[in-house]
Amino acid sequence: MPPLGSLEQEFPIIDSNFRRFCASHGIFSVEDFLVNDLCALTGFAEREPMSEALKKGIAQVVSLMDRQHQPWLNGIDLLRDARGNKRILPTGCQGIDFVLQGGLREGLLVELVGPSSSGKTQVCLHAAAHVVDEQLGTVMFLDTGNSFSAERISSFLDHSSMSSSYSKVAKERRCCSVMNSIVCQPVFDIFELLDMLHQLGITLSHKVRSEGNKLCLLIVDSISSLITPILGGKDSHGRSLMISTGFALKRLANEHNLSVLVTNHMVGGEGGTLKPALGESWKSIPHMRLLLSHDCGTNMCTVSVLKHSSMVPSSQVSAATVI
Template identity: 55%
Template sequence: MLSLIELQCRPWLNGLELLEDLQRNKHTLSTGDKGTDSLLQGGFREGQLTELVGPSSSGKTQFCMQAAASVAENHLGRVLYLDTGNSFSARRIAQFICSSSDATLGQKVMSRISFHTVYDIYTMFDTLQGLEVTLRSQMNVNEYRLRLLVVDSISSLITPILGGSGSQGRALMVAIGYLLKKLAHEHSIAILVTNHTVGAGGEGGKTKPALGETWKSIPHVRLLQSRDHKNSNCTISILKHTSMPSGQTVKTMTRKENQQCL
């Protein structure tokens, strides 16, 4: 069963087809932060899976909600927000909508954001497969199409199934990764998932993204977010990107600076 799932989720395209599709159908979507948009040369790329990695309280959920508000408002697109840890806040997203002083417009923007809670990997499969059926039936409908899918956080779903020496958990992890990439590619959706960090061992105290080496190859783009808790400044660094070198870093807007557009 797992082999069939992985086979069906794997995108079968050659390099030339991918390049032509990228130039013809894939656009960038603003993250809602000017610094991050500049770092990523425009923002999230449709058709790609972007992973945001960071320790607890580094601002990953706030980044996700800011991105959801930006896409719904500035790109007139629909957003599906899958919450795995009761961290979603409609009020916080509404605060990110800079035009919310216009109550009618603010309500229209908020209506483009759909929210679902997902608490285990099997519900996640059901949700994504149901989404795929819905998207196929709406392929010719361009107005307010789904442009961003957020999963906050993917590691909360996958970590519980990775215990033990068996390979079933890793197979499910790979299958969910390929299903996300398949949805992104076939329907020109930008997908944003969050992942936490774990200790790498040793005396250095360094941390690394959770979910191990198997998951590492799945995201197209991997970003690291960190926060200086003394002044609440956040930085985002590129760990992996399909067209840019790793190591580039940018300071994102602080919470106080964000309030200026509310």
């Protein structure tokens, strides 16, 4: 859910007067409404000269929040959705595709967890290059830490199995085609991310594109670098923003048949053992969670399943697989 200022074009009632009123009560975004007493806020609005307009603005924001909740579905609806037009997008990483039973699935959110230098960004870049090179659609890469590297993507293409059959001119043409189909956007705070996801949803809802140019993969590397700074303390605002971000990503995946791939770093837990950042509240959001690790001695990466939406519990084992 986005900052209030980004909503005026779509909802004129959320104008500068409404935003000034909200700011006077410490409210600057839709998320801020989640941790405020709306009855009290409406009471404050009634004391203002433009009370009716302010109350209509409050009602509009509440309506936006209500839209965040997914409709109730029965088992038949869920089965029909699972069997629907959900393509599998191979990442080109053998181990990742093996544990994901073929690759990333449209409509689902996959999280890559791992310590620094475990290969998370490598997988993201490789997936972006492979999906576009296979002409499955376009990719949007939201870069939160200057991790995007066009040079590494070019290197993946040069070392692919098909590369040897291309002439130098054909290789350059192929590289340009892939790069043109990957949109990289830097994002440096959670509010910017939420605004961007909101605008992306509007664009995907209204813009008609050919199937060959369809956005099919959204990557956020890394989601935790934006969320970690707002967590902690007694204030629940940070947790509300985190949950809102997770639901925004899942809603985009579901409504627009996107595959969403995010990365999450690890932090020290009890006894010095590492655990995924963002805590228990975040853990339930991704449909699938994969743990990456890197063996410096062999220079090999392994991947294990922490959570998989289509595996029975007994199948959720940590069987190491080479990426």
